[in-house]
């Protein structure tokens with residue numbers, strides 16, 4: 001069974017080697033969705049939503065109200081939705097309890113525009 005939680009963070013960024021609106025510094029209220037998979041336990045849950053939200057919030061606090069271009073790994077990597085999703089995937093995997101498999105991270109920089117990193 002899959003469960004999911006969502007949260008948001010606010011941050012500024014600009015894109016390097018890019019011609020267009022996003023080459024100038026600007027901000028987004030990013031929305032993040034995380035989906036994990038596991039067995040439904042005797043208590044009827046794959047994982048307590050509160051525990052998953054806490055893990056997500058801890059990781060998003062690394063990015064919240066930051067200038068993304070000035071923090072690792074975005075000092076060199078362009079802080080695109082795609083790279084943010086990869087970063088979150090990696091950080092979340094380090095924190096999830098055993099038996100819980102991370103399957104999807106979605107990063108939306110504005111409604112209807114974002115990146116999905118899905119494990120197959």
Ligand SMILES: [Zn+2]
Pocket residue numbers: 013022026027028109
């Ligand atoms: Zn942007």
